Amino acid sequence: MALDVDQVVERRALRRKVTFWRTLGVLAAVAALVVGVVALGGSEVSRSSPHVARISIGGIIRNDRDRVELIDNIAESRAEAVIVSIDSPGGTVTGAEQLYDALRRLAEKKPVVAVVEGMAASGGYIAALGADHIVARRNALVGSIGVIFQFPNVYELLKSWGVSVEDIKSSPLKAAPNGYSPTSPEARAAIDALVVDSYAWFRGLVGERRKLSDNALATVSDGRVFTGHQGLELQLVDEVGDEQTAREWLAREKGVSKDLRVRTWRTREIGDEFGWLSGAARALAGAVGFPAAGELLAKAAGSLQMAQLDGLLALWHPQVDR
Numbered sequence: 001m002a003l004d005v006d007q008v009v010e011r012r013a014l015r016r017k018v019t020f021w022r023t024l025g026v027l028a029a030v031a032a033l034v035v036g037v038v039a040l041g042g043s044e045v046s047r048s049s050p051h052v053a054r055i056s057i058g059g060i061i062r063n064d065r066d067r068v069e070l071i072d073n074i075a076e077s078r079a080e081a082v083i084v085s086i087d088s089p090g091g092t093v094t095g096a097e098q099l100y101d102a103l104r105r106l107a108e109k110k111p112v113v114a115v116v117e118g119m120a121a122s123g124g125y126i127a128a129l130g131a132d133h134i135v136a137r138r139n140a141l142v143g144s145i146g147v148i149f150q151f152p153n154v155y156e157l158l159k160s161w162g163v164s165v166e167d168i169k170s171s172p173l174k175a176a177p178n179g180y181s182p183t184s185p186e187a188r189a190a191i192d193a194l195v196v197d198s199y200a201w202f203r204g205l206v207g208e209r210r211k212l213s214d215n216a217l218a219t220v221s222d223g224r225v226f227t228g229h230q231g232l233e234l235q236l237v238d239e240v241g242d243e244q245t246a247r248e249w250l251a252r253e254k255g256v257s258k259d260l261r262v263r264t265w266r267t268r269e270i271g272d273e274f275g276w277l278s279g280a281a282r283a284l285a286g287a288v289g290f291p292a293a294g295e296l297l298a299k300a301a302g303s304l305q306m307a308q309l310d311g312l313l314a315l316w317h318p319q320v321d322r
Contacts, residue, residue: 051263052247052256053079053110061091061123063098066267071102074110074265081111081256083246084131090122093147093198099123100205103130111254113246116140116237121225125236126202129209133253135246136228136237143236145206146223147198149191153179210235 053074074082084103090096106112107130114120114131121144128134128142136142158164158180165180176187207217212235220226220234231237239245250256 048078050078050080050260052250052260053077053082054262054264055082055084056264056266057084057086057088057099057124057127059088061088061099061127062095063092064095064267068098068102070265070267071106075106075108079110079263080260081113081250081254082106083243083262084112084114084127085243086114086116086120086124086128087118088121088124088127089119090124090126090144093123093202096123096126099127100130103127106130107132111250111256113249115243115246116142116228117242119225122146126205128237129205133239133246133249134237135239135241135243135249136231137242138227138229138240140228141225142228142231143220143225144223145202145221147195147202149195151177151179153177153183155179155181206236 055071055074103112112131113133113135114128116128116134116136117140118137119141120128120134120136121141125142125144134142165178167175167178167180169175172184173187173190177183177191203217203221206212206221207214212220216235220236226234226236228237228240232240239249247256247258251258
């Protein structure tokens, strides 16, 4: 009987040792992977050697100093050309303007071609306008030339519950509209003036960059999205194709060798860092038998990448029936 007890104790001790070394091994592997990726900059092509740079513009566009710095660094690198891969419904007008200005500065030093992989709508299309040449997949979405200002108004809901929100302000249009009281005609007119002014800038940018006549500009600037195929006919894009099409244009028009390798340039964002953490958590949690913990951290990391958008938006979304 004593022998059986000793065997049980010994097996438990051995199991604990195996678990410890397994966890340590996973930690070492994850650390080595992170160090390797950071050292290589996410690509096997060095920034100091001739290459074609690739920038990815995805998701919601907003002000991003790190991205502007990245674009400025590419301008000073040995990249011989730049491909801007876009899949974005847009975002804030100021964020799109910032990105456009950075791409135009880059285009003064390097050939820049945009490739619309899925969508370049509203602010995403403003980004595409920053390139010298726009290529879009046949069924990608482009356009949505317009500006919107949205705000919820819960006045009637609060009124039905007998709730009112009082405010004391310096002038009638301060913090208007606020969503807690009916929107006055004066407040609505003030917001409308903002939208009209930004829309005029956006519309003028499209007309200038795409060299459209007044009639052609009127056709494409009513807020609709178009397929890449339709956009070609409407002069919103230059070619229907993909990144290979972009490389062919660079070789044909700019003398950029098709033999040059592509290097993807990335910013180090908070969301990316939490992505590494959640990936490591998944690996570790799986090794020690708690996969649910890794999934929880992964979801938390995804939530951290969401941001509130405020102010004027150049953003496309499908209409939802009320």
